[in-house]
Amino acid sequence: MAEHEDTKGESLIEEITEKFHGGDSSPSSESEDEKHSELKAKIYRLFGREKPVHQVFGGGKSADVLLWRNKKISAGALGVATALWVLFELMEYRLLTLVCHGLILTLAILFLWSNGTTFIHKSPPRIPEVSIPEQPILQFVSVLRFEINRTLFVLREIALGRDLKKFLAVIASLWLLSIVGMWCNFLTLFYIVFVLLHTVPVLYEKHEDKVDPLAEKLMIEIKKQYALFEEKVLSKIPRGPLKDKKH
The missing domain is CATH 1.20.5 (Single alpha-helices involved in coiled-coils or other helix-helix interfaces)
Incomplete structure (x- = not known):
């Protein structure tokens, strides 16, 4: 009987200690999770992205090709593009x-x-009948139409003078693009963009923890320089008040 009471007492003590530690650990674990989530939220990501690189590129087969998930297909696409560029540009085909x-x-x-x-x-031999399906073409045209309309809307907003920062960024981008167009033709420019899309994203995905802090420092410096430029130059440009038209 005494032994039975001792075992009961030990089990009660163990239950009390477990409850005590369990009640103690739950708020601490919750606080640790909150701290972890806060640290994740504070991490700067390039271009303010919140999704992984694979999802930024659509998360489908095109993203797999750009990020070299299937090395044979990615290498084949890059090889075909290089062969076409050599044929048309170097051999003048x-x-x-x-x-x-x-x-x-x-x-x-x-x-x-x-x-x-x-x-x-x-x-x-049986020669298969080849025909272009209607649905993918319609989807491509629909996406292209949406992107063109969105670009026209953004250009209209910039032309109305509502966002000076966007206006200067677009002007600078077009000016740089015109300089690049003087150095090479459209085919070479398309090939350079194609190669960059097949190399830069996969390299960034591998070294994003090192690239993002450097990008954050660069963006801080750019914002400082823009603030100085706005204070010394842009603030002195006379501009009339923008009146919103009510329809």
């Missing part, structure tokens, strides 16, 4: 000539293959 030569070669091979099977007593 023409698009119409390339299309015609490719069609001639394809038709000649299929014609010889289908007619050569009669001499070796085999059935001719």
Whole structure:
């Protein structure tokens, strides 16, 4: 009986200590989670993004290609783009000539293959019917239309003078783009953008913890310089009051 009472007493003591520690640990764990979430919220991300890089690029197959999730497809896309750039830019090949030569070669091979099977007593090859599906084309046109309308809306807002910062940023971007256009043609510029899209995002994803603090310092410095420029130059430019029209 005494042993039974001792075991009961020990179990009661263990339950009390567990409850005591459990009640103690829950608020501390909650406070730790809150601190962790606050630290996450304070971390600066490039361009103010809140999602992972993969989701920023859409999270689909295009994001997989840009971030080299499938190395064979990504390397193949980059290789095809490089081959086309070498053909058109370095070897000065023409698009119409390339299309015609490719069609001639394809038709000649299929014609010889289908007619050569009669001499070796085999059935001719089945050439599949190729047609462009309607739904992807409509989706692409719809997305393109939305982006063009959004760009026109932003340009209209900038032209109305409601956001001076955006106006200066667009003017500077167009000026830099015009300088780049003087150095290279559209095909080379398209190829450079294509290569950058296949290299910069994947490198940033691997080293984002090092890049983001540097980007934060750079943005702070740019804001300081812009504030000085606004104080010394932009504030002295006379501007009339903007009157909002009521419809």
